[in-house]
């Protein structure tokens with residue numbers, strides 16, 4: 001952890017981080033009624049901070065288990081005066097289960113989840129049928145789930161299990177992948193991958 005991340009954690013935690021374990025009241029948290037978008041595994045928070053800044057009419061909840069990433073996002077929020085983001089430093093599944101009210105989210109973002117390349121580790125992947133069932137409960141009708149990955153096998157797997165879920169419809173006209181929506185900024189990692197000729201697959205599904 002860098003000194004700046006450590007300082008951000010020491011001084012800004014109470015201002016932006018939410019307590020795990022209680023069901024959130026978003027209107028109270030943000031002091032207004034606005035669409036809520038959840039980002040799972042925001043990494044260093046670069047794209048979450050940018051998206052939140054460009055969409056001041058929405059409120060954002062970020063979840064991350066990597067503390068330096070939380071410190072990084074805290075510092076960015078403060079530096080850039082971003083008021084529409086709150087953070088959970090905790091496991092995303094537990095937060096979804098225990099803290100997010102039913103039918104409260106307008107969108108769920110999952111950008112570049114850990115792919116767990118080896119077959120014997122596939123069971124650690126966050127996207128699985130029980131995850132799809134969980135997010136279906138938390139999204140409002142008409143809300144969306146957006147995943148992006150640079151690992152084709154994972155993209156194919158996400159596609160397969162979401163196509164099998166009757167609560168969702170694929171927003172891709174060809175019923176597979178979508179072009180990157182404008183609200184998803186390109187990360188440095190992704191730009192580097194694209195320069196090296198790697199693919200990226202975006203999947204956008206709407207909750208009925």
Ligand SMILES: C[S@@+](CC[C@H](N)C(=O)[O-])C[C@H]1O[C@@H](n2cnc3c(N)ncnc32)[C@H](O)[C@@H]1O
Nearest residue numbers: 041042043063064065066091092111112113114
């Ligand atoms: C490959 S990184 C991608 C980070 C970021 N979304 C990006 O595009 O740069 C995956 C992130 O998901 C986080 N993560 C993995 N499992 C998680 C979980 N169960 N709950 C919350 N975050 C998780 C990891 O700590 C890591 O930062």
